[in-house]
Amino acid sequence: MTVDVVHSIREVRERVAAARASGRSVAFVPTMGALHSGHLSLVERAASLGDLVVVSIFVNPLQFAAGEDLERYPRTLEADVSKLEATADALVFAPSVDEMYPAGPSATRVAAGPVGSRFEGAVRPGHFDGTLTVVAKLFAIVQPDVAVFGQKDAQQAFLVRQMVADLNLPLRIEVAPTVREEGGLALSSRNQYLDAEQTSAALVLSRALEAVADTAAGWRGRAPSEAITAGREVLEAEPRASVDYLDIVDPATFRPVPDEFTGEALAIVAARIGTTRLIDNRTVLFAAPAAC
Numbered sequence: 149m150t151v152d153v154v155h156s157i158r159e160v161r162e163r164v165a166a167a168r169a170s171g172r173s174v175a176f177v178p179t180m181g182a183l184h185s186g187h188l189s190l191v192e193r194a195a196s197l198g199d200l201v202v203v204s205i206f207v208n209p210l211q212f213a214a215g216e217d218l219e220r221y222p223r224t225l226e227a228d229v230s231k232l233e234a235t236a237d238a239l240v241f242a243p244s245v246d247e248m249y250p251a252g253p254s255a256t257r258v259a260a261g262p263v264g265s266r267f268e269g270a271v272r273p274g275h276f277d278g279t280l281t282v283v284a285k286l287f288a289i290v291q292p293d294v295a296v297f298g299q300k301d302a303q304q305a306f307l308v309r310q311m312v313a314d315l316n317l318p319l320r321i322e323v324a325p326t327v328r329e330e331g332g333l334a335l336s337s338r339n340q341y342l343d344a345e346q347t348s349a350a351l352v353l354s355r356a357l358e359a360v361a362d363t364a365a366g367w368r369g370r371a372p373s374e375a376i377t378a379g380r381e382v383l384e385a386e387p388r389a390s391v392d393y394l395d396i397v398d399p400a401t402f403r404p405v406p407d408e409f410t411g412e413a414l415a416i417v418a419a420r421i422g423t424t425r426l427i428d429n430r431t432v433l434f435a436a437p438a439a440c
């Protein structure tokens with residue numbers, strides 16, 4: 149496959165304009181690089197949705213709070229390009245920080261709103277404003293017909309969809325399923341910070357979500373609060389995990405569901421294993437009580 153890499157906004161705009169001039173549609177996958185099979189599944193989805201696939205690789209300083217892993221976040225452009233070459237024809241947009249923020253951190257920001265300060269946003273203040281600001285910039289630079297995000301970052305996908313609707317941005321958002329390792333651990337660029345012991349401890353996230361789902365699906369059907377308790381018990385049994393949150397939200401609002409909730413909800417979890425923060429989520433079904 150052919151993968152070209154451009155670093156400037158001017159070049160990516162020229163390439164997109166040339167594609168458009170020949171009637172080709174554009175599908176976009178924003179990433180921070182350190183690509184793994186999860187990212188590549190988004191690229192494959194993008195290739196099925198558009199004629200030109202643009203993949204951005206940019207570690208966005210705006211979405212890291214002070215003291216987070218901005219400096220040590222893996223930057224592996226050459227390896228990323230090789231993985232893309234084995235996946236699909238693509239145009240990589242890999243700008244420098246100066247290219248994206250020539251006057252320093254942008255004065256204008258997208259405000260993620262109330263959902264942006266819950267869960268991930270509560271633990272990482274400013275994270276979603278920084279994320280949505282760079283995503284809005286990238287949408288304005290690439291002007292895709294469709295952009296593909298991962299369900300792995302469910303709150304991010306929710307907020308991107310909300311931004312696109314609220315600001316009438318002229319593109320479609322697709323969300324692709326989470327790709328996992330065999331044991332259930334969701335693939336993440338941050339998994340490479342984990343040693344072997346921590347990797348096995350990290351399985352507790354997907355196991356806790358499984359306990360939530362199993363409890364919800366119990367033969368009599370159980371309330372969300374009981375399902376959360378079952379998930380917490382699994383997390384508490386792993387001393388190497390320090391839990392930030394485990395909750396069940398309504399996918400339509402990203403707000404915690406009441407106990408009488410029925411239908412498809414989303415169980416979300418975040419925990420630190422050592423100094424590495426990991427997140428995961430899973431759909432959970434709360435059936436309506438059967439009529440007697």
Ligand code: AMP
Binds near residue numbers: 180296328336337
């Ligand atoms: P990141 O490079 O971590 O910013 O992620 C870029 C995109 O890849 C986001 O839309 C993520 O949700 C998505 N992504 C990350 N991990 C996975 C995974 N395990 N499966 C599917 N998509 C993922």
